[in-house]
Amino acid sequence: MGNKVLSYRDLEVWKRAVTFVSTIYQVTARFPPHEQFNLTSQIRRAAVSIPANIAEGSMHSTKGFLNHLRIARGSLAELDTFMEICRNLVYLTSEEYQALTQEMHEIRRMLFGLERTLRHTHTDH
Numbered sequence: 001m002g003n004k005v006l007s008y009r010d011l012e013v014w015k016r017a018v019t020f021v022s023t024i025y026q027v028t029a030r031f032p033p034h035e036q037f038n039l040t041s042q043i044r045r046a047a048v049s050i051p052a053n054i055a056e057g058s059m060h061s062t063k064g065f066l067n068h069l070r071i072a073r074g075s076l077a078e079l080d081t082f083m084e085i086c087r088n089l090v091y092l093t094s095e096e097y098q099a100l101t102q103e104m105h106e107i108r109r110m111l112f113g114l115e116r117t118l119r120h121t122h123t124d125h
Helices: 012-028 039-057 062-088 094-121
Strands: none
Touching: 012 039, 012 094, 039 062, 062 094
């Protein structure tokens, strides 16, 4: 018998997304002060939205959960755009940009996997 998911806290994608939020906060803490209420705030909001939507969605029906996972993926796309802007503004090194985009890609892949599992194992959609 496999591992039973009892809570969103048991989901690897949620754990990974929470860790990623910490990384985003550390990286954006070094951004110029004039970006604090602009780009930094938007980046942090988008990052926090990912695990928050996973958690909130898990409290809904399968259809509701799938919708929240799509919102989380939308926040990832938003974050990807912000990272590109930050790279262009030279707020990120190439190495930081690569590491962040690689982690976003992995979280996106995990979200798709969770969506696929939910669609195939539940019938209330």
